Amino acid sequence: MKIFQRLSDNSLPIQWHHLLFFSLLVAIIPHTGFYFDLNNDWPRWSYYAFENGLSQIYNSDTNYMPFYLHGLYWFGKLQGSKELIYANSYQLKYFFLLFDFGCALALAWALRKYYSIKFAEYLLLFNLGYLYCTVIWGQLDSMPTTMVVLGIICLFERKMLWAAFFCTLSIYVKLQAIIFVPFFVIILVYQLFQKFDRWILLKMLGISLLTQFFLLIPFITGGTFWNFIKVVRESVGFFPRVSWHAYNFWYLVVKQDPTLLNDTLPFAGLTYKKWGFLLFFGSSALVFIPLLFRTYIFARFKKIADADYYALLWLTAATIATLFFFVNTQMHERYSYPAIALYFAYALISGQYSLFALVSVAHLANVDGMNKYFGLNPYKPEYTALLFGLVLLISFIKLLGFAKNLKREYTQQAKN
Template identity: 35%
Template sequence: MKFEGIATYIMVSVLLYALFIFLMPQSSYHLDMLLWQKWTVHTFEYGLGNAYGSGTDYLPLYHYILYLFGKIQGSTAKIAFNIHWLKAITLVFHFISAWFVILFIRHKEDTLHKSIIYALFYLANIAILYNSIIWGQVDAILTCFVFTSCYFAFQKRIILCLVFFILALNFKLQAIIFLPLIALMVFPPMIQNFSLNRLLLWIGIPVGLQLLILLPFIVQGEVSSVWKVVANSVDHFPVVSMNAFNFWDLVLSGDLMRMPDSTTFIGISYKNWGLILFFTASFFALLPIFKKGIHSLRKKVNFKVGNQQFMLTAALIPLLFFFFNTQMHERYSHPAMIFLVVYALISMNWGIALLGCAAYFLNLEAVMHYLQLEDYSGFWIDRHFIATLFLGLILWLYVLLYRDAFRKNVVDN
């Protein structure tokens, strides 16, 4: 990769970053900003290892960022006054993700400059930026770690894949939904390239990183507090929906934010129905890659997954998680967007990414009302319509996934 191309990306990134900072509103989702401020002040006053004394429900890695931000500000007053600048840190991870988008879409016949131009569809995507710049949330950081881990899994660079997956898990437990996909991608090359030395590295480096992340909390005797956050991640909001416009909007009526997901249908709770649907749908999303892995191990041939198939599968997993499970927030489909965009850039099928980004943007705006439109009662902002968009998106992804898998089987036979 030529230095000129990397320099071009850095220059483009600096210019876009400056533009985004200039356009970035100080206002954000108020409750989230209050929490960021409370947690930052606490770590500033009592140290990183005592972060969980603030009552936080976030995993350790974000507290490193909050601790660093607090140290940079230097006082509790400046933390409170400048808390919206946390969005500038989140934006950095957005640009890191975009670099790996470029690496994914770059072909031998393409120049890096051309790939950078294509990547603007991700970099300047308002649906994706809404989460970071307008809402003030941090799903872009989770996406960065997950996407980077997936990139290295696709490249069969197992250690780097595991390192970034550990980072993702320590940022948000939500990353665990990608574990089956990553396992399917790295297990065949692990078996085919197995040695005791490699096994020690595959285990030792992730474990060492995990211990390093937990070290401040180990020193302060707060590891149990970290585990409590992990354990309480489930059923933190035991209702049908936390403003995710999904499957439940299509089958239930009423205020889903006040409807307990312990409510039963034919003896099974809504929560468990959601899990059943999610695991079943995920099985069929992962099945084509699973079959390829089995084939490569049985025939002792090179394990290879097409980039389009990989992107379709990786986009489906967070969408299915968001669409079928109860207790979902409106933001939880965010990690799917980067995979949709990369699929569009590879296949030139722009419709799939436009549909996904539109559904995600509308879900966020229907909740936050940042644009302050005169009328939020139109069909286009209705939760049932948006849920239908997500349903159509998921069905379209399955059609593309199995159409491509069927064509590949025909060619192989």
Template identity: 75%
Template sequence: MQKLIENSPIKWHHILFYSLLVAIIPHTGFWFDLNNDWPRWSTYALEHGLSQIYNSDTNYMPIYLHGLYWFGKLHGTKELIYANSFQLKYFFLLFDFAGAIAIAYALRKYYIRQFAEYMLLFNMGYLYCTTIWGQLDSVPTTIVILAFICLFERKLLWAALFCTLSIYAKLQAIVFLPFFAILLVYQLGVKFDKWVILKMLGVSIITQLIILSPFILGGTFTNFLKVVRESVGFFPRVSVNAFNIWYLFLKQDPTSINDTLIFAGLTYKKWGFIMFFTLSAITFLPLIIKTLHKIFNKESLDQNYYAQLWLTAATIAIVFFFVNTQMHERYSFPAIPMYFAYALLSNRYSIFALTSIAHLMNVDGTNKYLGLNPFRPEYTAILFGIILCISLIRIYHNFKLKLIN
């Protein structure tokens, strides 16, 4: 038992620091979610059953609704649900810790820095969404991170579980599906096993059935599908407080412009898609070529490849946030832990630091809880643009050096 405790990635100081944060984080947050939507949906699930929650006005994916149902069951009454809705932060905070610890533990053989996870856990840019804003972005992000780690280490059944969970946690996780596919192609290309494929499919199907069974049996599955269909276009604005490229392109406030308006023959929404898919292709190309090279030459995945993977994933997160319409201020969050993983592997921390600052400038510039960003949104947008440019330069510089070598 003592050896098991010593080898565990979770240490006593993690528990101590988590307890300290629980004791001091404010009980306030983004009112519309923390004190309105979420307790209302939790109450609805308590009174009508989880299977009927899609008959309410919820627009969330199922995993979080499962959590709201059990949150309501835990408190038992509408009054207690509303009075204690701030406690949802404690649940989200577990995922902040899980993501930081998972990265530090999985990559520990590649670096020598002690207590590396605290570069995230002492990072206000990383913790702000949970501790101040009271949002759930750490949940899908940590699940995606676990999927990457499991795919890299060929723990394919666990990978199938986390890949499936990530989509049902937040639909935006779909932007990371190509990474799941690339790593899976490598693992199957090096060692093909049809039984493993069937087992992975089985894990994915069973996971989906467990998640969706209340809504299938309760007759509200079509309402769930409606939420999925309408998720794109739910906030038809050029920006939903994301300080991104649209603040540099447009003179008018992007939050006040409908993204279905036409510019140069196309809607702003379609221009966002064009920029996203173009930049994504540019970003992905070196990783795809490097993966194919390793498959054909029967090479194992090494530290340089791992660094390229995390750098590319973080860059895609920035691209998604920076050029698409309908982006919220929090949608750059996944880039922070992914750039952190890249930093540990490459010993280059500048992009990680810049992204932590830019994200904090955006979320607090919107929320204004700490008053950290008195500047115009355009300055934050420029910083995100610099981060994207540096990332692309790094991706292609590393790729060029590898080809020369």
């Protein structure tokens, strides 16, 4: 009874209706998914670890980071046999679904003082674009996204040890989370200027090292650590195509099918891959300008970050996530997924939901346009690419609005 009484307490992030909705999704979730992952690679790697031990899983052909391989190992142990591992591989979706819920609840709970609408988390949890990767596709994109979101929240709220844990874990879930490291650093610098504490820094370093040690120790002791390093080193270039079904910039500028073009081929003086890097890092430098200068102002004048700064932080992170998907080569159709949660955070603080709605539709059009489970996208990929381009255009306009106020804000703070 005490458990149910606590769950009815509105001061808690998890409510009884969250558990009810989660149970409903578990009951109706399809037992099918993307075959090559859910019914082939993942059960095969799980069984390999079950037979040979977790420490030897990097002797298989896996190219995944350690956190998920720990999960596959324990999934195999719980199933107990090869037959059950393959027959019940769809149950991995339940694990991913925990992170979908965790991300939605964490954002709704952490940002609750910035908005007034009730049940805000269901804007994500009823969002088909947000749930598609887990419920239909059977992919783990919710895991690194949740770690990144928790890392940003904890850093902003000065929960520094938890921040070190989640920021470290995000990289060891999926290497693409490395694009959010600048955000971790920027917020950390802001917090250190607010109150410098060398012991906190040392503790954060210790937490990070312990997290990495726990994840890597099986492979270090099992003699497969260098196989892990090889996976990290070869992660860029594993799918050397201009696009791997990501309906992005390349569908607008290339006449051929981007999925059939090797990204090491020349294009306008450089390779496609180098153009992708140049476009990403060049445009990212512009995107970061408002956030960097506002952080400098807040740090120099010891000003407490306000709602506008927090909104700028989430908008910048969402724009970077969309840019990463939109201009780089080798992008999969799912790689715009983190932008949904990040634009959702921006929407909750700013009260402006257009970008969140647009990116949700664009992401759904891309993943179902490739997977064709619902047949929701009968249009050419170029139309979806244009929709992502519109999301970026609006984001740049909003960032420009933030940038215009920087000089006036600096002058005002200097006078005070």
